[in-house]
Amino acid sequence: MQPSCNGIGIPGAKECQQHKDALPMKEAKRALQPYFEIISGLPDVNLPGMLDLGGTQQRIQEHPALAPLLQTYLADRALGGQGGSSADGTFDATLFIKWVLVLSNQAPAIGDRVATGELSAAPLLDSWCAIVEDAVPLLVGRVSGHPHLREGARVRTSPLMNLRPSQGWARSCNRFYRLGSYDPSFLTTLQEDGRLSTCAKLLRADRSS
Numbered sequence: 001m002q003p004s005c006n007g008i009g010i011p012g013a014k015e016c017q018q019h020k021d022a023l024p025m026k027e028a029k030r031a032l033q034p035y036f037e038i039i040s041g042l043p044d045v046n047l048p049g050m051l052d053l054g055g056t057q058q059r060i061q062e063h064p065a066l067a068p069l070l071q072t073y074l075a076d077r078a079l080g081g082q083g084g085s086s087a088d089g090t091f092d093a094t095l096f097i098k099w100v101l102v103l104s105n106q107a108p109a110i111g112d113r114v115a116t117g118e119l120s121a122a123p124l125l126d127s128w129c130a131i132v133e134d135a136v137p138l139l140v141g142r143v144s145g146h147p148h149l150r151e152g153a154r155v156r157t158s159p160l161m162n163l164r165p166s167q168g169w170a171r172s173c174n175r176f177y178r179l180g181s182y183d184p185s186f187l188t189t190l191q192e193d194g195r196l197s198t199c200a201k202l203l204r205a206d207r208s209s
Contacts, residue, residue: 032163033104034137056093064135103161108176126180130203
């Protein structure tokens with residue numbers, strides 16, 4: 001059974017077919033930090049008068065692209081002994097937004113394997129393309145050198161934070177990837193196999209620019 005098309009802002013069936021078309025190579029090679037645009041739609045919690053963050057917390061929890069990141073953020077903080085949220089489920093929206101921005105700006109270090117991951121040690125993603133499914137930006141492709149997956153496994157990454165095709169790397173929420181060959185048709189391959197929703201689409205086609 002194929003995943004359902006229930007994301008906010010996901011087009012209808014006719015539009016989905018249009019988004020399967022390959023994007024121009026120059027578009028595919030552009031850098032992208034998709035969560036910058038998403039975060040910009042939230043209230044500026046640093047402005048005067050924004051002391052009540054309950055509304056911002058709720059928008060984060062209900063946003064289809066931010067909710068998966070929030071779960072990772074809370075789990076990471078809990079593992080680090082920092083505590084993610086209070087007993088009533090509230091959390092610090094300001095710290096969460098800063099965490100998202102840090103991930104979106106993070107680049108691999110050279111010779112610094114411990115701090116941010118040496119690029120040469122990162123898994124290689126071949127036949128990759130950037131997509132959006134149920135409003136979440138991510139990468140799909142065939143991976144090699146992954147610490148937990150078999151060689152050549154067809155994967156969908158955790159949410160995409162920073163894409164730098166011209167520099168040969170990308171940053172998902174969980175790790176860096178080296179980028180191999182670009183193949184927008186891999187989206188269709190995964191859809192035909194039922195691994196992706198039929199309304200998943202190339203990420204560039206989802207942007208207004």
